[in-house]
Amino acid sequence: MSKLVVATTSLAGCFGCHMSLLDIDERILDLIELVEFNKSPINDIKTFTKQCDIGLIEGGCCNSENIHVLKDFRKNCKILVSLGECAIMGGLPALRNGIPIEECLAEAYLDGPTVKGNIHKILPNDKELPMLLDKVYPCHEVVKIDYYLPGCPPRADLIWDVLVALVTGDEMKLPYEVVKFD
Amino acid sequence: MSNKIKFKIDGVTCEAEKGQYIVDAAWENGIYIPTLCNIPGIKPQGSCRICTVNINGRPMTACTTPLLDGMEIENDIPEIREIRKAIIESLFVEGNHFCPACEKSGNCMLQALAYRFQMMAPRFPYSFPVKGVDASHPKIIKDQNRCILCKRCIKSIKDEDGKSIFAFYGRGHKLRVHVDPELADKLTDELAQKAMDVCPVGSILVKEKGFDVPIGKRAYDNVPIGSDIEGNK
Numbered sequence: 001m002s003k004l005v006v007a008t009t010s011l012a013g014c015f016g017c018h019m020s021l022l023d024i025d026e027r028i029l030d031l032i033e034l035v036e037f038n039k040s041p042i043n044d045i046k047t048f049t050k051q052c053d054i055g056l057i058e059g060g061c062c063n064s065e066n067i068h069v070l071k072d073f074r075k076n077c078k079i080l081v082s083l084g085e086c087a088i089m090g091g092l093p094a095l096r097n098g099i100p101i102e103e104c105l106a107e108a109y110l111d112g113p114t115v116k117g118n119i120h121k122i123l124p125n126d127k128e129l130p131m132l133l134d135k136v137y138p139c140h141e142v143v144k145i146d147y148y149l150p151g152c153p154p155r156a157d158l159i160w161d162v163l164v165a166l167v168t169g170d171e172m173k174l175p176y177e178v179v180k181f182d
Numbered sequence: 183m184s185n186k187i188k189f190k191i192d193g194v195t196c197e198a199e200k201g202q203y204i205v206d207a208a209w210e211n212g213i214y215i216p217t218l219c220n221i222p223g224i225k226p227q228g229s230c231r232i233c234t235v236n237i238n239g240r241p242m243t244a245c246t247t248p249l250l251d252g253m254e255i256e257n258d259i260p261e262i263r264e265i266r267k268a269i270i271e272s273l274f275v276e277g278n279h280f281c282p283a284c285e286k287s288g289n290c291m292l293q294a295l296a297y298r299f300q301m302m303a304p305r306f307p308y309s310f311p312v313k314g315v316d317a318s319h320p321k322i323i324k325d326q327n328r329c330i331l332c333k334r335c336i337k338s339i340k341d342e343d344g345k346s347i348f349a350f351y352g353r354g355h356k357l358r359v360h361v362d363p364e365l366a367d368k369l370t371d372e373l374a375q376k377a378m379d380v381c382p383v384g385s386i387l388v389k390e391k392g393f394d395v396p397i398g399k400r401a402y403d404n405v406p407i408g409s410d411i412e413g414n415k
Contacts, residue, residue: 082303150302182288
């Protein structure tokens, strides 16, 4: 049997969910026996080189690049998993959702107490920069998501159990102690 | 006890006093019917609908319906579980419930119900309403983002003259629970703590306090809400 291919990404996230994936400790050696990693910050593969079976998405969508990457993942992965609160509901970045985007940018680049030296009062406007969205969107409001793993971050045991279940085709165990929103 | 009558919940014959509210009767018999807006001992209002059960085939709130002889109640069936899950999910999308950043996380009844009913992500789109935080009072913070308008604080937190410290203000989607500033100025430490404890979510917080119980030791970290009631069986 060929190994299942896993891709991961962090959109508007803090990499905490990836850290939690690494928190499976020595089981990562077992994981490497079970799956092969494609596009992922863990191995630094930047673009998809083949069709993947499982895509783990950390973080919600706060800019146009996040949307692009998420749609790319949907195209290239059979199963997409929202990993953590940010992917599921926007999380910490979504705290800006009640504030108009102009005010957010002004606070960050013009009027904030730590702003120094922006004498020409310029907002970042390089064409290379992704555009901010009007608000932060949960991933499942942008593309179809197949599974959700809540938690901030999701417990390592939960990620491990779900990955093993996806590889072996067994039913997912979701013990009460590991499915948490914080 | 001649007032004891027999009724059935999910086919199990139970005994309780006639006229008791169904929730109370079920809990006494070790059967958990989830509640959110209800406070035992205070007149129920049936506003959150989480305690919906089928009574003789019709969906009704168990917290406001008095028990009658021979009632056939359906509680833990897929149809009712689905209604309850949908209510919880709608409460999550109608407010701004950022569990990872909330002081009440782990002790929150709404979150605990979401755990019990295995909510992974709400089926409804998030509305991210603009609601604000009122931190102008000396002892408490009222975070409107987390308020689910259950009225528990309005009904149970009163000063020595019987006046409510909290009250509804506005209508429709602008409805908020507001704090009376004069009464809040005179709020005692005990009453402020009681207000925080009676709030099922993290909407009322005592100032200069929070995150004092470590993760793993909070009320709903290890056992689902309602386990204590089911343990009475």
